[in-house]
Amino acid sequence: xxxLKALIYAVALLILPxxxxxxxxxxxxCIAVADGDTATVQTHHGERIIVRFQGIDAPENGQAYGRExxxxxxxxxxxxxxxxxQQGIDHYNRTLGQVYLGKRRINTELVAAGCAWHSDxxxxxxTELATxxxxxxxxxxxxxxxxxxxxxxxxxxxxxxxxxxxxx
Numbered sequence: 575x576x577x578l579k580a581l582i583y584a585v586a587l588l589i590l591p592x593x594x595x596x597x598x599x600x601x602x603x604c605i606a607v608a609d610g611d612t613a614t615v616q617t618h619h620g621e622r623i624i625v626r627f628q629g630i631d632a633p634e635n636g637q638a639y640g641r642e643x644x645x646x647x648x649x650x651x652x653x654x655x656x657x658x659x660q661q662g663i664d665h666y667n668r669t670l671g672q673v674y675l676g677k678r679r680i681n682t683e684l685v686a687a688g689c690a691w692h693s694d695x696x697x698x699x700x701t702e703l704a705t706x707x708x709x710x711x712x713x714x715x716x717x718x719x720x721x722x723x724x725x726x727x728x729x730x731x732x733x734x735x736x737x738x739x740x741x742x
Contacts, residue, residue, distance in 0.1 A: 597659070597660060597661070598659075598660045599657055599658070599659055599660070600615065600617060600623065600657065600658040600660060600669070600671070601617065601618065601655065601656070601657050601658075602615035602616050602617040602618065602621075602623070602655070602656065602658075603615065603616050603653065603654065603655055603656075604651040604652050604653065604654055604656055605622070605652075605653075606652075607644055607647050607648045607651070607652055608624075608635075608644075609632060609634060609635050609640065609643065609644050609647075610632025610633060610640065610642075610643025610644050610646065610647050610684065610689055610690055611626060611627040611630050611631060611632040611643070611647070611684070611690055612624065612625065612626050612627070612668065613625050613627075613647065613651060613652075613673070615656065615658065623658075623669050624666075624667075624668045624669065625658050625668065625669050625670075625671055625673065626664055626666075626668040626669065626670050626671075627671070627672075627673055627680070627681045627684070627690075628661045628662075628670040628671055628672055628681065628696065628697065629672070629681055629692065629693055629696055629697030629700050629703050630681050630684055630685055630690040630691065630692060630693055630697075630703065631690060631691045631693045631696075631725065631726045631727060632644075632647075632684065632689055632690035632691075632726065633689075633690075633717060633723075633726050633729070634726050634729060634730065637724070637726060637729045638717070638720070638723065638724065639688075639689070639716060639717040639723070642689060642716065642717075643684070643689040643690060643716075643717075646684065646687055646689045646716075647680075647684065647689070650675065650680055650683065650684075651673070651675055651680060654675060656673055656674060656675050656680070657673070657674040657675075658671040658672070658673050658674075659671050659672040659673075659674070679702070681703065682702050682703060682706050685703050685706040685707050685710060686706040686709060686710055686715070687710065687715055687716055688710040688714075688715030688716020688717050688718045688719070689716050689717070691707065691725055691726070692704050692706065692707040
């Protein structure tokens with residue numbers, strides 16, 4: 575019995591830090607929108623957090639449909655209280671997360687409106703995003719009005735090559 579308690583305690587110590595590092599729910603007001611998948615949120619503690627929407631990739635500013643994607647996100651969340659289910663931190667030190675306005679998952683709404691791609695690389699098992707993209711494509715929503723829209727990861731690669739930056 576003593577060994578069982580020690581085992582449960584050890585497992586709890588291993589699991590708890592993972593849950594607090596990712597999986598926390600943040601609540602705050604959206605105070606700025608940088609582009610179609612990045613926003614700044616101010617928590618009730620006054621902390622400002624840059625949030626990168628997990629599992630999606632919106633066209634960049636300067637790219638076809640980039641302005642439309644940003645405007646859609648502004649219309650959905652700017653000035654509103656949102657919840658962010660944290661899923662990690664990216665290499666730019668942004669919080670990665672699923673963003674909610676009430677019960678609405680904004681990540682999905684952006685993909686469904688044709689304002690972002692479902693990122694198979696970052697969210698391969700997210701069937702909700704995959705389905706939203708299939709429907710947006712079928713009905714030619716947003717960026718899917720183009721026959722072959724250029725994904726933002728390809729657009730960024732082209733820009734890096736044009737500037738001589740070898741970084742992938």
